[in-house]
Amino acid sequence: MIVSPTRRRLLIGSAATAAAALLGGCDALVDNQHVARVLEGAEALNKDLQRALLSDTTLAREYTEADMSPVFKANGTQHPEGDAYASLLDNGFADWRLTVDGKVDRPLSLSLAELKQLPARTQITRHDCVEGWSAIGKWTGVQLGTVLKTAGLHTDARYAVFHCADKYENTADGQYYESIDLVDAFHPQTILAYTMNDQNLPVAHGAPLRLRVERQLGYKHAKYIMRIEIVDSLKAIGRGRGGFWEDRGYEWYAGI
Numbered sequence: 001m002i003v004s005p006t007r008r009r010l011l012i013g014s015a016a017t018a019a020a021a022l023l024g025g026c027d028a029l030v031d032n033q034h035v036a037r038v039l040e041g042a043e044a045l046n047k048d049l050q051r052a053l054l055s056d057t058t059l060a061r062e063y064t065e066a067d068m069s070p071v072f073k074a075n076g077t078q079h080p081e082g083d084a085y086a087s088l089l090d091n092g093f094a095d096w097r098l099t100v101d102g103k104v105d106r107p108l109s110l111s112l113a114e115l116k117q118l119p120a121r122t123q124i125t126r127h128d129c130v131e132g133w134s135a136i137g138k139w140t141g142v143q144l145g146t147v148l149k150t151a152g153l154h155t156d157a158r159y160a161v162f163h164c165a166d167k168y169e170n171t172a173d174g175q176y177y178e179s180i181d182l183v184d185a186f187h188p189q190t191i192l193a194y195t196m197n198d199q200n201l202p203v204a205h206g207a208p209l210r211l212r213v214e215r216q217l218g219y220k221h222a223k224y225i226m227r228i229e230i231v232d233s234l235k236a237i238g239r240g241r242g243g244f245w246e247d248r249g250y251e252w253y254a255g256i
């Protein structure tokens, strides 16, 4: 089922935390006392509410190789400025690390090689930009849920915030960032992609790592990810609306 934006706002409270733990699967987590308490709490939740969250795994349409666009436009930043990114790029991102921190039990610092060792998902999907163009491309990466399960979420975790390497605007708060809630974070098609059309992710499309969050519009798909911060509120980040474009008037939930 599809959860409407309005219903979604009602759902992303504390219920989301419990449901995220459930969505994550219990096998590796049952020994953890902390998680056990979350699950007990979840049992006391309204059953319909739980079911709505847990069944929200409607997949975005997936396409075949024959459908892939011969040209996939690059948009927004196409090459982050600055020495920091230049030197990462210079040696093939061998020194790049993905930081995962905030409301997690085990903060992570993962190399590209380590991310590539985790189970991968490949999907051919259509990207829709608000500027009025679409393109179909093939993406491979690790499910964000896998990474978040490895880090272990605190009970008050509500959003994943993606901090990017690029400044889109040359102002104090011009850094590109994005955020999604835990329903989308644990959706099976939400991946941290390191390849596009079977090649290493090109710089123009977000090298070395970009988000694919297939049920939402293009601007949610953060490129050049450096850090994923787990938070309970978006208020303290940027101008407080959950993303670079959201801070400038776009919708936070950009459902297609």
Ligand SMILES: Nc1nc2c(c(=O)[nH]1)N[C@H]1C(S)=C(S)[C@@H](COP(=O)(O)O)O[C@H]1N2
Pocket (backbone or CB within 6 Å): 072, 073, 074, 075, 076, 077, 128, 129, 130, 164, 165, 166, 168, 176, 204, 205, 206, 218, 219, 220, 221, 222, 223, 224
């Ligand atoms: N870091 C970063 N991510 C970004 C952007 C950006 O400027 N910087 N632009 C967004 C927009 S509006 C779109 S449509 C897509 C474009 O992705 P593409 O370059 O792979 O087509 O990236 C999104 N993610």
Ligand SMILES: [Mo]
Pocket (backbone or CB within 6 Å): 075, 128, 129, 130, 131, 218, 219
């Ligand atoms: Mo876009």
